[in-house]
Amino acid sequence: MPQSKNDNPFRKTILPNLRQALITAFSNKxxxxxxxxxxRLYQEELAGMxxxxxxxxxxxLSNNILPAYAAxxxxxxxxxxxxxALEFIRQEVFKSMVSPAAKMRRLGTLPFIYGLFKTLMKPVVGYGYPKEGWDIEWKEYSKTRLAFNMKSCLYCEELKKRGVPELCPIxxxxxxxxxxxxxxxxxxxRGGTLAKGCAVCDFSYKKGHK
Known part of the structure; x- marks a missing residue:
C-alpha cells in the first residue's frame, strides 16, 4: 500500500524514499x-535539536543531518x-543529488557561468553556511579563481557529537x-576535508574553458 505524504516524516528531507529503499534492501518486514x-529516533532528535x-x-539539521543519522x-x-549501513546511506543521499547535479550541468553550458558564479558565490555561501555553524575564511576572489577554507563545520560537529563521524564524508x-x-x-x-582529518575543507573553483 503506498505511503501517504502525511505518513512520511522524511518526505522533505535528503532521504525522501527511505521506507521503500529499506524494504528493497532488507525485505518488507x-x-x-x-x-x-x-x-521514532528522527522525531526525538528534532524535538531536542x-x-x-x-x-x-x-x-x-532537520533535512540532512538528523535524517541520515537516525536511519x-x-x-x-x-x-x-x-x-x-554506510553504503546504504551513501546511495540514498546520492540519489537526492541527481536533480541538483542536473541543474549544475545545464548551468555549466553557459559561456558566462564563471562570472555568474563569482557574483553569487559570496552571498550564497554567507547565507547557506552562517557563522553559527561554520568558520569560513576566503582565500581568493578573482577573475580566475574563487577559493575559501572551512575551518569548522556544523556537519562534522553534530555527527561527531552523536558518535557517528563516519557519516560526515558522505x-x-x-x-x-x-x-x-x-x-x-x-x-x-579540493585537497581535503575536516571529515577526513585535514585542518580545513578547502574549496576551489577555477575558471575553466569552453
Whole structure:
C-alpha cells in the first residue's frame, strides 16, 4: 500500500524514499521495522535539536543531518554491518543529488557561468553556511579563481557529537556531485576535508574553458 505524504516524516528531507529503499534492501518486514524506528529516533532528535537560533541551521539539521543519522543509527542497531549501513546511506543521499547535479550541468553550458558564479558565490555561501555553524575564511576572489577554507563545520560537529563521524564524508562527497558537472567552464577542486582529518575543507573553483 503506498505511503501517504502525511505518513512520511522524511518526505522533505535528503532521504525522501527511505521506507521503500529499506524494504528493497532488507525485505518488507525488516525494512518496515527499521523505518519506523528511524522515524521514532528522527522525531526525538528534532524535538531536542539545537538550531542555534538560525533558520538555515534548522534546515541543515532537520533535512540532512538528523535524517541520515537516525536511519544510520537504527541500521546499526538492527545488526547491519557498518560498511553496509554506510553504503546504504551513501546511495540514498546520492540519489537526492541527481536533480541538483542536473541543474549544475545545464548551468555549466553557459559561456558566462564563471562570472555568474563569482557574483553569487559570496552571498550564497554567507547565507547557506552562517557563522553559527561554520568558520569560513576566503582565500581568493578573482577573475580566475574563487577559493575559501572551512575551518569548522556544523556537519562534522553534530555527527561527531552523536558518535557517528563516519557519516560526515558522505556529505562532503555531495559537494563533488554538485559542482563537478560545471566543468569544463568551472573546475571544482579540493585537497581535503575536516571529515577526513585535514585542518580545513578547502574549496576551489577555477575558471575553466569552453
Amino acid at each position: 525488516t525494512g518496515n521495522v527499521i523505518y519506523h524506528e528511524s522515524v 539545537n538550531d542555534r537560533n538560525s533558520k538555515v541551521i534548522h534546515n541543515h 544510520y543509527k537504527i541500521l546499526l542497531q538492527a545488526g547491519i554491518e557498518q560498511s553496509k 556529505f562532503c562527497e555531495t559537494d563533488e556531485l554538485t559542482y563537478n558537472p560545471l566543468a569544463p567552464r568551472v573546475v571544482f577542486e
